[in-house]
Amino acid sequence: MPAKCDIAFSLNGVKRELTVPAGMSALEMLRDRLGLTGTKYGCGEGECGACTILVDGSTVNSCLMFAADCDGRELVTIEGVAVSAAGERLRDAFVANGAVQCGFCTPGLMVQASHLIERHPGADEATIRRGIEGNLCRCTGYRKIIDAVAAAAKEKSHE
Ligand code: FES
Ligand code: FES
DSSP states (O other): OOOOEEEEETTTEEEEEEEEEEEEEHHIIIIIIOOOOOTTTSSSSSSSSSTEEEETEEEEGGSBGGGGGGGOEEOOOOOHTTSSHHHHHHHHHHHHHTTTOOOHHHHHHHHHHOOOOOSSOOOOOHHHHTTTTSSSOOOSSSSHHHHHHHHHHHHHOOO
């Protein structure tokens, strides 16, 4: 593999071109090269979900993805989700349900939840628990997060 790679991709709907080191992760590219610090670095090992982004419509732990592999892909980060109708619905539900304490897990959870609700509008609690099981929260005990996602899912199902 060459030491550096030229890549072109879509990021939150905008075309981007970059030259990245071969070993750089997508998370490092987003945070350190592009200044999109909403995506969090928790474990760096695929365990916590704080770095969750959407790649071609699927959720991905960006700490485990090489930046070079973003070439030709469509990336959406929390900054993109936040300005969507789904993101606004989730933000309001998180606030209304008191689902944010330190907030470190919140961006990854909102990306994961937006993806879940898109596929399962009106999702029940079991579906929500399964959908967010890869996103760890050290503060809330999950009850309020589940209530918030359920409220956003219910709202989506009434659209
Ligand atoms: S930072 Fe990527 S899963 Fe924890
Ligand atoms: S609110 Fe602190 S980690 Fe979830």
